Amino acid sequence: MSRQTILGLGAGIIVLLLFPVFLPRFYVYLVSIILLYGLLATSLNLVLGYGGIFQFHHAVFYGVGAYGTTLMLTKTGLPPMLAFIVGPLASAAFGLVIGIICIRLSKLYFGMLQISLGSLVWAIVYRWYSFTGGDDGIHGIPIPEMLSSPKSAYYYTLIITLASLFVMWKIIRSPFGSALQGIRDNPVRSEMIGINVRMHQLLALVLAGFFAGVAGSLFVVVDNTVFPDMLFWTLSLEILIMCLLGGWFTFLGPMLGAAVIVALRTFVSAYTDYWALVLGIIMMLVILFLPNGILGYVEEKFKRGFMEPEIEGQ
């Protein structure tokens, strides 16, 4: 990492730490939501951008994490902090199950089967009133005292998000991460140099599920509610667009995409009910004009400034 990057990141973190001091309560809530959605999108990008796996229904893992955390908090007498570990672990386990079922299929079919299975889970959550609260969801979830104020919820979200991003960054830079990117570029070649492609993809799915679950548990802390729409496929689409918009071959792209989408959604919803339409238009524009996303575009321009890519004659 260059010195500028470190300085930039440091400055960014300081600003984030200071937000609650001068921002009104609503904006603190909004930034918390952006952070946890950014974490969610980054966890998707671990398998999408770095793993080349068409994870079309990532929201399910987010929902499972949130419901897992909530059910632990409301239905058991176990220490509350445990819930914030159990939720993500449930997501990871669920990622393993879905992974084992879907991994044999090639790209698009993987995504399609995942959407079907995910919708099944959504239907169960939506219907099972006695356990999940059905379509009403669960409100007023009892959060441990130390996390219950908006400010402490914000700081908790910030710390956990940064820690999770750091861990994912390490993973991407590790030999496992290199192998994963190799698999993305060329699965056949990866097999041929001795990499067990399916097992590596499976671990990636479990890790992505885990961090999606962490994001889900953060939502419980920030909003004190869960509802079935958290694992509806439209949310998956939204997360997907965050990755594409921000730049799915960059690490911080999904976080940027989350910031743009969440902010837009908040302000657009104040004027019109047609958020889905706006989202669709954004998606189209990104695909047509920014195939590598905002950050991907910036990176491209930035690199070009220093060195023209050298393409040798055939």
Place this chain on the structure above:
Amino acid sequence: MLEVTSLSKTFDGFKAVNDANLAVGKGEIVAVIGPNGAGKTTLFNLITGIIKPDSGRVLFKNEDITGLPPHEVCRKRISRSFQIVNVFQRLTVFENVQISVLSREKMTWNLFTPSASLAIKETDEILESVGLLKKKNRTTALLSHGDRKVLEIAMALGGNPEFLILDEPTAGMAAEETSRCIDLIKKLSQTMGLTILFCEHDMEIVFGIANRIMVMVRGGTVIQGSCEEVRCNEAVQDAYLGGSDVCLM
């Protein structure tokens, strides 16, 4: 070292490989030749596990490896390069070879050590030996075709193989690149003691470096023998030259 007996593979009723037989001894360089669509690439795919055979056997060092998945075949120290360039496009030249080395050292389950600090020396050595060290930080997508073909071989070397399979290693290369590539193959055989199986359309290259040759036509083995035996074999001339009785070359 490698023994292939009556290997067959049918695609939708089309016999791509049909009763192929092949024996490669330790330290040999064996060439597979045959017209386009003869089934050479499919034969290599069958040996390396990318495709599962319908029947027949592949023995490597007297061990049955028929139908093993590619990543296990690789563990037996069999590596290959591909006819159609098959590398990691978004990664650099260095990273391409490094992943191969990391994989061999079973380090790809390591989640927390930075890759950038691992296997540097060995990766550099491999790049040096194939002459790509100067271009190690280039993104693979920006390499010339010839360099990418060489990178193919470098990636195969990352697995520290005993047995190397090269599918048309010089295809599409300029004359000068071709001669460098041939020197490289000779070097791999002579100084590193690798056993090499390759296929190639350029007969000059084939007769220049192969110890023995296997001729494949319509999926089957026509003959396997020394260069001289193959050169004047009638069936080979039938297949190649439409029955004229001149010796090849």
